Amino acid sequence: MTRLPRTKPEIPTPALLVDLDRLERNLHRLAEHCRANGVSFRPHAKTHKCPNVARLQIAAGAVGISVATVFEAEAMVQAGIRGVLLTSPLAEPHKVDRMVDLVRGGSEVLIAVGHAMEVDMLAAASSDLGPSALNVLIDLDVGDRRTGVQPGDEAVTLAQQIATKKSLRLRGVQAYAGHASHVVGFAERAMASQAALALAVDAKQLLKQKGFEADILSCGSTGTWNIDSRFAGVTELQCGSYVFMDIDYRRIGGSDNAPLFVDFEHSLTVLSTVISAGHADRVTVDAGIKAFSTETPFRAEAVDQPHLVYTRTGDEFGIITLGGPGALPKLGDRLEFLPPHCDPTVHLYDQLYAMRGEQVEAIWPIRARREN
Amino acid sequence: MTRLPRTKPEIPTPALLVDLDRLERNLHRLAEHCRANGVSFRPHAKTHKCPNVARLQIAAGAVGISVATVFEAEAMVQAGIRGVLLTSPLAEPHKVDRMVDLVRGGSEVLIAVGHAMEVDMLAAASSDLGPSALNVLIDLDVGDRRTGVQPGDEAVTLAQQIATKKSLRLRGVQAYAGHASHVVGFAERAMASQAALALAVDAKQLLKQKGFEADILSCGSTGTWNIDSRFAGVTELQCGSYVFMDIDYRRIGGSDNAPLFVDFEHSLTVLSTVISAGHADRVTVDAGIKAFSTETPFRAEAVDQPHLVYTRTGDEFGIITLGGPGALPKLGDRLEFLPPHCDPTVHLYDQLYAMRGEQVEAIWPIRARREN
Numbered sequence: 001m002t003r004l005p006r007t008k009p010e011i012p013t014p015a016l017l018v019d020l021d022r023l024e025r026n027l028h029r030l031a032e033h034c035r036a037n038g039v040s041f042r043p044h045a046k047t048h049k050c051p052n053v054a055r056l057q058i059a060a061g062a063v064g065i066s067v068a069t070v071f072e073a074e075a076m077v078q079a080g081i082r083g084v085l086l087t088s089p090l091a092e093p094h095k096v097d098r099m100v101d102l103v104r105g106g107s108e109v110l111i112a113v114g115h116a117m118e119v120d121m122l123a124a125a126s127s128d129l130g131p132s133a134l135n136v137l138i139d140l141d142v143g144d145r146r147t148g149v150q151p152g153d154e155a156v157t158l159a160q161q162i163a164t165k166k167s168l169r170l171r172g173v174q175a176y177a178g179h180a181s182h183v184v185g186f187a188e189r190a191m192a193s194q195a196a197l198a199l200a201v202d203a204k205q206l207l208k209q210k211g212f213e214a215d216i217l218s219c220g221s222t223g224t225w226n227i228d229s230r231f232a233g234v235t236e237l238q239c240g241s242y243v244f245m246d247i248d249y250r251r252i253g254g255s256d257n258a259p260l261f262v263d264f265e266h267s268l269t270v271l272s273t274v275i276s277a278g279h280a281d282r283v284t285v286d287a288g289i290k291a292f293s294t295e296t297p298f299r300a301e302a303v304d305q306p307h308l309v310y311t312r313t314g315d316e317f318g319i320i321t322l323g324g325p326g327a328l329p330k331l332g333d334r335l336e337f338l339p340p341h342c343d344p345t346v347h348l349y350d351q352l353y354a355m356r357g358e359q360v361e362a363i364w365p366i367r368a369r370r371e372n
Numbered sequence: 373m374t375r376l377p378r379t380k381p382e383i384p385t386p387a388l389l390v391d392l393d394r395l396e397r398n399l400h401r402l403a404e405h406c407r408a409n410g411v412s413f414r415p416h417a418k419t420h421k422c423p424n425v426a427r428l429q430i431a432a433g434a435v436g437i438s439v440a441t442v443f444e445a446e447a448m449v450q451a452g453i454r455g456v457l458l459t460s461p462l463a464e465p466h467k468v469d470r471m472v473d474l475v476r477g478g479s480e481v482l483i484a485v486g487h488a489m490e491v492d493m494l495a496a497a498s499s500d501l502g503p504s505a506l507n508v509l510i511d512l513d514v515g516d517r518r519t520g521v522q523p524g525d526e527a528v529t530l531a532q533q534i535a536t537k538k539s540l541r542l543r544g545v546q547a548y549a550g551h552a553s554h555v556v557g558f559a560e561r562a563m564a565s566q567a568a569l570a571l572a573v574d575a576k577q578l579l580k581q582k583g584f585e586a587d588i589l590s591c592g593s594t595g596t597w598n599i600d601s602r603f604a605g606v607t608e609l610q611c612g613s614y615v616f617m618d619i620d621y622r623r624i625g626g627s628d629n630a631p632l633f634v635d636f637e638h639s640l641t642v643l644s645t646v647i648s649a650g651h652a653d654r655v656t657v658d659a660g661i662k663a664f665s666t667e668t669p670f671r672a673e674a675v676d677q678p679h680l681v682y683t684r685t686g687d688e689f690g691i692i693t694l695g696g697p698g699a700l701p702k703l704g705d706r707l708e709f710l711p712p713h714c715d716p717t718v719h720l721y722d723q724l725y726a727m728r729g730e731q732v733e734a735i736w737p738i739r740a741r742r743e744n
Contacts, residue, residue, distance in 0.1 A: 147648040294667035
């Protein structure tokens with residue numbers, strides 16, 4: 001077989017690269033901020049699906065890793081990660097069995113439950129386990145109307161149901177405000193997130209008043225990292241994208257009204273090659289629909305070459321034209337792009353080239369895309 | 373580990389399913405049509421990336437399999453597929469080496485070359501092989517301005533260069549009209565495709581007049597399958613999507629002005645589960661940005677449930693609302709969707725559940741997404 005690439009020019013394209021210096025500064029920045037504000041962090045692995053990145057997050061002080069799917073949970077547990085929190089509700093019996101199997105295998109796992117049927121399924125699947133073997137959070141719907149129960153009576157009702165199940169132990173609540181994460185403008189974003197968090201803190205208080213254990217309040221996105229960390233009652237952040245960053249987050253604006261959100265560095269790029277240059281007004285790169293996420297706007301974000309405009313034109317092709325003064329790249333040239341949205345871009349690849357400058361320091365597998 | 377699912381209700385979602393009865397009818401339909409029209413077919417594997425599907429295509433009479441990337445070429449060759457045609461140009465030395473390695477290993481491979489640099493690279497990498505060891509086509513740019521040389525003088529110049537390389541053997545031309553495949557309306561589509569094909573046939577004639585071997589004219593998409601097959605001078609079709617179909621192709625309209633293109637059946641679906649149902653106006657399914665291609669419009673194509681409207685709302689979530697009379701599905705219900713665009717949807721999955729009705733007949737790996 002071909003030997004592994006050792007430098008950037010040897011990497012076959014399109015390829016997903018992470019700059020380790022930038023990644024490490026991002027890891028350090030969130031960790032320091034959380035320590036300074038007395039809040040824990042359990043970063044979300046749906047961004048990277050990569051045990052290597054998860055281990056670095058744990059090494060930086062994370063109390064665990066959040067995951068969106070059972071496949072991600074299994075991959076992280078298999079990689080030796082402790083404190084895995086499944087943040088999405090389950091409604092399939094075999095997936096419930098798989099989560100319970102992780103606990104049966106000795107793993108420390110948390111599950112954010114979103115409805116009464118899930119509580120019944122989890123209890124049935126774990127009935128042979130010891131008392132309080134399965135740690136759960138109540139998933140609260142704090143405004144994005146996507147998953148979870150309403151804070152207030154619905155949350156209390158779910159807590160009462162959980163209390164009747166010997167093998168389950170209620171540990172707190174989850175309140176992900178998906179509708180707040182990408183609000184443009186720091187003040188507007190803070191307002192949206194704080195309104196959601198107020199509901200969650202009240203719900204947690206209500207549960208405690210009713211005598212339930214509810215110590216954990218898990219929440220937060222990269223867009224609200226320095227908002228949620230200062231909100232009294234929040235115990236841990238679930239930020240995911242902060243490790244890589246992307247164009248979608250850059251657009252939301254920073255604190256003190258900065259037009260761009262630059263709290264974290266762009267560590268993730270897509271490397272491509274110019275494979276056709278037969279026209280005066282354009283060249284073709286080998287990065288198309290299968291190389292970049294496509295659900296959000298994406299116009300030319302070639303690193304250090306702002307005069308180039310990218311337009312996708314097929315599974316494996318993108319067209320580069322001029323959007324300002326400068327020259328088109330030449331046949332065989334490499335172009336490196338910032339990803340539009342990091343999570344679904346990562347999902348398009350099987351591995352991540354971990355770069356130290358121009359050197360390939362490691363090749364990290366992206367796991368748990370589905371069943372792998 | 374969990375035992376493999378044997379029936380549809382046991383399949384963990386989101387999952388990619390292929391209905392084998394429909395797939396087989398699609399395979400048969402294209403094969404019969406090609407036989408009746410005296411044209412060969414070398415269907416495109418960028419649609420499925422699945423050796424199992426490629427083998428069925430070969431069994432149906434395909435002369436080979438087209439591929440878009442070196443990774444796909446390697447996966448198909450490893451699976452024992454003969455007649456692999458790489459349809460995209462190369463500009464990376466190590467990828468050229470990998471293609472030449474396939475030939476060195478005894479594989480029958482065709483490469484559509486798009487520029488002079490590629491000819492030089494291929495010749496240099498294959499100089500130790502025997503005369504005419506490497507079969508090439510000239511990739512023509514017949515209007516989509518994406519890859520290839522212009523038909524006419526540019527094609528002749530490339531042919532002259534190829535003729536100076538001992539190890540290369542020119543076999544013909546490739547003329548993919550990407551701009552014609554999805555033209556809405558049969559007459560308009562036929563006009564666009566025939567204009568492109570006329571350029572390709574003329575170029576092939578010119579090459580023959582100049583004394584070059586140019587027997588192959590490889591072209592065609594699923595949208596132009598019954599247009600290109602009847603165009604004199606065309607020798608083989610590269611249709612890919614016909615095996616699965618998708619919403620993008622359904623929109624283009626059929627012959628005799630039918631509003632929908634129903635020449636092939638929808639064999640591919642995405643299976644999802646309702647995982648949250650806490651609101652009166654909506655439920656949430658577990659299929660989001662990572663479950664469906666997102667570069668083309670997609671509004672609710674739940675199989676047999678046209679009253680449901682789908683809106684993506686995160687990596688792993690989609691919202692279902694009512695768009696007409698009928699009821700919302702319930703928690704735990706399954707919903708099956710037609711894919712917006714099959715190629716990039718397949719690229720999101722690692723395996724394909726091959727279904728015979730409600731039974732899982734096999735689980736097929738999706739290979740060659742990138743380096744796997």
